[in-house]
Amino acid sequence: MQLFLKIPPLREPITIEETKLYLRINSDQENDFLNTLIRAARRHIETVTGRSLIRQQWLMTIKPPYPLCSPLVKREGKLLEVTLPQPPLLEVEVVTTGDIGVPYTVEDNRVLLSSNVCEKELTLVYWAGYGETADALPPDLKMAVLMMARFFYDHQKADLSFLRPYKTHHLR
Numbered sequence: 001m002q003l004f005l006k007i008p009p010l011r012e013p014i015t016i017e018e019t020k021l022y023l024r025i026n027s028d029q030e031n032d033f034l035n036t037l038i039r040a041a042r043r044h045i046e047t048v049t050g051r052s053l054i055r056q057q058w059l060m061t062i063k064p065p066y067p068l069c070s071p072l073v074k075r076e077g078k079l080l081e082v083t084l085p086q087p088p089l090l091e092v093e094v095v096t097t098g099d100i101g102v103p104y105t106v107e108d109n110r111v112l113l114s115s116n117v118c119e120k121e122l123t124l125v126y127w128a129g130y131g132e133t134a135d136a137l138p139p140d141l142k143m144a145v146l147m148m149a150r151f152f153y154d155h156q157k158a159d160l161s162f163l164r165p166y167k168t169h170h171l172r
Contacts, residue, residue: 001072002061003085006125009054012038013134013145022146023153034149041148045141048160050168052086052128053137053145057093060084060124080113082124087168090127097122141166 012035019034020026042053052058062082066073074081084092087109095102095111097120105112111124130136144163151158 001063001070004059005056006059007057009042009052009056009129011054011133012042013053013137013142014038014041014149015134019146019149023150034153037149037152038145040152041145044148045144045160045163046086049141049163049166050085051088051141051166053130053141054134055090055127055129055132056086057125057127058084058086060126062122062124064119064121066118075115075118078115080115080118082111082113082122084109084111084124084126084128085168086128088128088130090129090131093125093127095122095124 016031016034016038019038023034025034046053060082062073066075066080072083072085074083089106089109092104092106092111095104095113097117102113102117102122111126113122130138130141134142140162144158144160147158147160150156
């Protein structure tokens with residue numbers, strides 16, 4: 001299995017103004033640096049939790065033989081069940097084998113396919129994240145991004161243990 005970020009988020013979960021307020025910075029001299037810290041903080045929280053924070057597009061490829069014991073791919077009777085990494089799932093754009101579209105249904109963060117595609121290479125393109133803007137993000141995830149930005153800025157401790165309920169399976 002391989003997972004690729006096709007389209008990154010168009011905006012970040014926190015603004016430069018929120019970051020400056022949180023870090024108690026009054027000047028605009030460090031704005032470029034702070035934008036870099038915000039991106040790094042978001043990516044770190046996404047890595048720690050295994051979740052997409054702001055809407056982004058992912059491409060996942062699965063090549064046979066599928067693993068017999070996998071948290072992401074399961075064969076259940078006549079169905080192949082694929083749990084998509086980087087939740088929450090917003091929309092599945094397409095599922096293909098080669099250049100041929102494959103019918104599917106979506107349940108929660110899973111794509112259900114007919115088992116007749118079990119021995120074929122699959123490509124899934126989907127959108128994940130809490131939404132297009134920071135308003136859709138749970139407040140504790142937004143706070144985690146601010147805390148990581150502070151850590152990257154001045155190395156103040158960032159206890160992220162409160163993120164434990166958000167952690168998902170990671171693709172290895």
